[in-house]
Amino acid sequence: MGFRVVAQNLIKTYKICFLPAFAPLLTFSLFISSLFRQTYPNNDKKRFGERKEVGVFSFVTEDLLEVEEKCIEVLMELNTPNKNQIPATNPLSQFEDSPVFNYINNLSPIELVKSMHNGQAFNFPSFASPLSVFASPQLSSQSDARSFMRRDQFSEPSKPELLQSKDENDTSIGVFEAAQLTGLSVEQSECSTPANSSKGVITKLPGEHMELAIEEPDTLKYYCASPDDNIIMVPLKAIIEPQMAGDPNERYCSRKSEKDLRKIGQTGQNEDEAGCDWVALISDVADILTLEPSIDEESAEKQKMVDPGTISFISNVLQAPQDNSDDSETSYYAGSSQQREIGEPGIQPVESGEQNEAHQTPSVFSGTLPDKPIVNDAAAKVDIRGKSYQSSSKQHKIRRRCLVFEMGAHKKKLAFESSSSTSSQSDHMGASIEKHATPRTDKGKTLSALPGRGIGLHLNALTATSSGNAVKIETLASGKQEISQPPSPAAHMASGLDPVSKSLALITVETDFVPFDNEDKVMENVPQTSMVVTEDFGISSPKMKRQKFEYLGASSCKRCNCKRSKCLKLYCECFAAGLYCIEPCSCLECSNNPAHEDTVLETRRQIESRNPLAFAPKVIRNSDSVSEFGEETNKTPASARHKRGCNCKKSSCLKKYCECFQGGVGCSSYCRCEGCKNTFGCKNGVEENDLKWGESKIHENTSNLNLLDIIEKGEDHPDLMVPSKDSRSPVHPQIPISGQLSGSSLCDVGPSTKMRPIQRFRTNFFYHQPKYEKHLQVIPEDETPEILNRNCLPTSGVKSVSPNSKRVSPPHHGFGPSTTWRRGRKLILRSVSPSPSLNPPCEQ
Template sequence: MSKKEGENEKVSLESENVEVEVEGRKSEVSVKGEEGGGGGGGGVVVVMDTPERNKSQIATPISKFEESPFSNFLNNLSPIKPVKAAHFPQTLNTLSFGSIPSVFTSPHVSSARESRFLRRHLLSDPSKPEFASDNSAKVDNDEGMSDAVNSSNEPKESLGSQNSVVEASNECSKLAVERTLNYECNDSPSTLPTGSFRGKSLSEFAGSSVTYVPLVQGMSGKGLLRCEVNTEGKNELDPNKEAPGCDWENLICDATDLLIFDSPGDPEAFTKAAGPNLRHFGFASNEMQNMQAFGQASTSECGVDGSETEKPSTQPADETQVNEYAENQKMKPDSSLTNDGIGVGQSERTDTEMVSTLYRGMRRRCLVFEMVGSRRKHVDEGSGSSAVQDTDGNLACNEKQLVPYKAVSESSRCILPGIGLHLNALAASSKDGKVVKHETNASGKQLLITPGSAVSLHPLVAGQESMSKSLPETSKEIVPFENSVPLMEDASLAPGYVNNEELSQTSPKKKRRRLEPGEGEACKRCNCKKSKCLKLYCECFAAGVYCVEPCACQDCFNKPIHEDTVLATRKQIESRNPLAFAPKVIRNADTISETGDDSSKTPASARHKRGCNCKKSGCLKKYCECYQGGVGCSINCRCEGCKNAFGRKDGSVFIGTDGDAEEEETDAYEKSTVDRASHKNLLHSDVELNPDSTVPATPLAFRRPPMQLPFSLKNKPPRSSFLSIGSSSGIFAGQGVGRPDFFQPQPQPQPKFEKPFESVKEDEMPEILQQGGTSSPISGIKTASPNRKRVSPPHCDFANSPSRRSSRKLILQSIPSFPSLTPNP
């Protein structure tokens, strides 16, 4: 487009638009399949259009958000209120946001808050990342600005810049909008900027020299844009802004939150300020609702800000770069669309840009994703930079810059996104600043390293990261994790979305190998051809894991690069069926654990949440989800001729654990029995672990606490499915997840994972179910809709839902996050 030619701002705007569009495409693709329709047009107008488009698209999601109890919850949480909304509405809101914006009066504050919410939502509720992104984006920008101010030098200026960005000139607003959009798409607007800033700052600080800047800019075109915006915006905006002071504070706070979530970005700042805290944040963010983390997060934000503040200096250069960046961005989308390997064709710039863009998207939501993505990019692209970075962590000059930035951003991202628990860990690692050195690794490694603070998390993170990092470099960090295989597994499980890719890619072999041994399933890969891996048809997607190399999928969008899309799609699906990503099988153990009584009851058998619908398979083949999950059929099942070895619908529940198996126990059953023993052990261990893990997990779960874990276990535990410990499932996840690996590896027969668990032993289905109802969210679900496939519990708020609490102690732990959230504000 005219991006380059236009003014820097314009250019930046356009570039942003482009990105946005791209993102929009992504999101659209995932969600609606629509496309942003290139932002083409030149100038601001075009930008405006794009935002609108986004709005329309986003709007619905937002509305959903608002509608969703969860969103309400979030809104309630945020202390700040739409004071400023009015402004935004005019500029941004009208354009970008339909419902939500309106809610938030004050652009800054609102944005900030929104961003929080959004992010949180994103984390927690992948659904509607777009909204969040818009708002968040704004916020992020603001935050980024504010942050920069706070942390570093020129709070005022930064503030002004922020304000300027938001309110300021149309351009600014547009930019903000775009940014937001971008963010939405990317999720980590702030991160990007931060990344860019970081790069700058880092380069500067490090003395890496200005030269890096360009690269950095290239890396984070947005960041550049932001810088520009900031500079300009500052002048204009400051005055314009409504109440910078008040807002600022709010914003700052928000920003901090945002930052945390969005862009942990500066490793340095982060590490400095939040360092450990960040981790928490990350978790919190991940959890979505862990407001607790927020407090800490604020600190991190400062750090971030500092990084951002630095940016301005570099801005000038950035502009030129920006233009390139815009171009690159354009390219990016395509590349991103094409998927991982995409970037390759382009020059380093593109790669870097790609990465930056990707990071943006990824950062906020899932650090892990970002990490992975970056790594992937690097690797995939094979571009010198990437390759170099990956291998050594050392980068070519350019690469270095990028890498560090990226790494930082990534690390930060990871943290923020919280979504990917891994990220959290990463964040911690970021503290070290090591991140800078190791891009991909750094993030991952660092995270791993951080152990201390995020210990609980570590496991989860570690797992993924370790995998990803497994890189030689990280060896130190990784090693430990690896050593603690279980942990890793857990880690993998934890995140709502695990980076299969990372694992597989980065150190795919290690984990996978481990996993694989257990099962092919564990690391399953999908073969999707038409679903783009954005539907539940896709096992990876259903498991909340990114598709990895092994996947034979086509047109896969279930990759970190398309994080936004993935999240958006997830949200949509969740909106339809809150339990869509929840574990399909409810474990007895879980229930049991909860009730406490249960323990005695124990092992109730696990049951399939919705029950199967088999007609021809007799529930004796993997076609049957119950059978596949190693659980007996239950009342919920509508199967015909049920012969489920694990328990018949009839009531023959197969009770039994061990021998029970009753009749049909097919080979699988036997296997399962064997597994059971192992599972039991595992379970127990898990249980123990869980508590600890749970905390971390929660964050992971953030999205859906629901539980993917369990599920993931089944389906893809191997991959590392996230354990999502999250929330309620956390426990499950913990158990299942952690174990999953074990299980998975185990004999095939076992149904994906659960069976082994003990469900078999304990299958006492009915009881279990009952208990389960109490215990696990799922149970609740079951109760809700016994037979129906989709039972949607009241809401997505699994975490909030009492069921969780009831479900498991662990869950409770995870839950806290939510509570905290409320209070936070």
């Protein structure tokens, strides 16, 4: 990607956030330069002019240095009284007109050296085999979901332990959202191939070369996942600090870090209103750009020493020191006495214990994910939680954003840590992935995600396992968005709520997800979201954290009781979920454990060969497509459906025997159930209402029809499909199903009973969200593998089944040629205006 592009993206991002024009550019520039310095500590201008690699970027070194210098100049200017005059919301044109921007535009482009330095990078599982169910669905979803996943990817390494003050986190969230929208994020995502390093854009920094100073942990809160990051971040923060200092509102933003900075003597004071935002933004930027520090732990150790050069750099940037910082603010971080201790400029003793963990974490993640099994061990989780509580103060500092894909890794790490005494984390660092993967459970059962699977696997594991613990964090990102109430939390965040509000909002969301009756289920359902929220937004309140942990903590690990299948068949929930069996399981002769990894993988392969979707989430959620309609339908149950539908005969789809019911979704046209009474929605019994409704709506819809949209959507898109009528539920051909469409999942919607979004009407879906819901959250419908979508096509009510999906037969109901029908459907879809309320709940 070109530097210009990056800069532009940053500008856009910040523009959205109404931030000062220069902040992003400066931050980015400084960040890059810092990376460069770290990567090439010995480099000097004499050698400049050659193209260098920093992480995934390559650029002409000369330019970098110049940029750095330029940035410093600008920063100096900004620190002047005039800087306050910078409009909070600069038009893009202004940005482009800015000296920095112009300068950047003239620079040689930064290019992506390689999409992936290592397969671990994004923790994307290598989308190994096309057949891999997990891989395909997830993959697409990832790209689509701009949720935190991307962000996480970048920041991931540190996130598990990196605790940011809630304030910062909150503030940053919005930024993040915006940032994600930017091309930068996109590019990064795209660039990184599945296997890529989770680290994000700039992944590999040779730890050996890193000699730059590291800020103290507390101070580093800003997005420094790793020591390396810290180095970079320090300057940034220092720059920012001055501005935020004076603003009362910035209380959130200002933290003891400020204090620390002062100690360093670098902190300048700034009355600038934007300060708070600035900080958050900058930190976010850094976050985005943050690369995973080298995995190498040794390098981390080296990095503990503060680089004099860095300090000087900072000092230059910073101006007058500030003494304004409140002690009260410091109290915020009361738990960490460490912070205060850190003040020494230039000296950045890295905290051993927790700190080390944080540093190490990245490595673990990076190493583990993709192909290695994820340890879900409940015990491990528990330990972790407990640990977290005990060291809550520390955690605050360390906490970091969620890593969507890294969850697995995180879990592993946790498990690993728990298994081994906590003391020497450094040791962990060195541990190979395999080591992490090693089961720690007694029975040799480790509940972990199966190795070698694509994202899907991880997600699956996460969702499926309800293990709800820290692990869930990863999925969260996506899940959060989808599940979140109409105004997505993220949106709120971005919108500019104050940090506190943001935090609350997030928390609220989290809480909402918590289920109802089944704790375990709850965990499953709520999962990642909770953690993510916490992680991302850093719930400052201990109480809040505790609450969250409790939810998550409620052990809800998947466990099986298999007697004959050896847990190597889909009968086994653990296996089906892509998890190893764990101690809580009561299975006999279990082969679903790391000790039998080969067997497990082979079995999986066989099953997948038979049915590529065998391990895919059973519930498919319609997502982004809906968003196009301007509605956040993703979050509603209505937008989900069981991938194959159920075949219930006696349970009336009112018991968990029914997978639809269990998954918290209504039955659809894909179901072959008899006497369906699925409370989440039913395909039958609403025909009449639907028909009427459809008739009334038909005109409206047609008027609004957008052919282009329709075309773009593609015929095969499930969402676009109108449910074909089946024997049980005749649908009026003309009735554009869609009408109703509320936006959510079209499939569910529509006059036809099958498609109706009945779920929406349910009081609170989330409170009764079944285990499959997790899948919904995890996998947006759009992201559903193509094959899956095909299956989803509104076939006739007749349930013809293909090997994979079990239902392939084309619709043919006498409504006319399929093509015509499709057109009708398409039209309907586009025309639909989101109005969930129109759809009456189905009743039978």
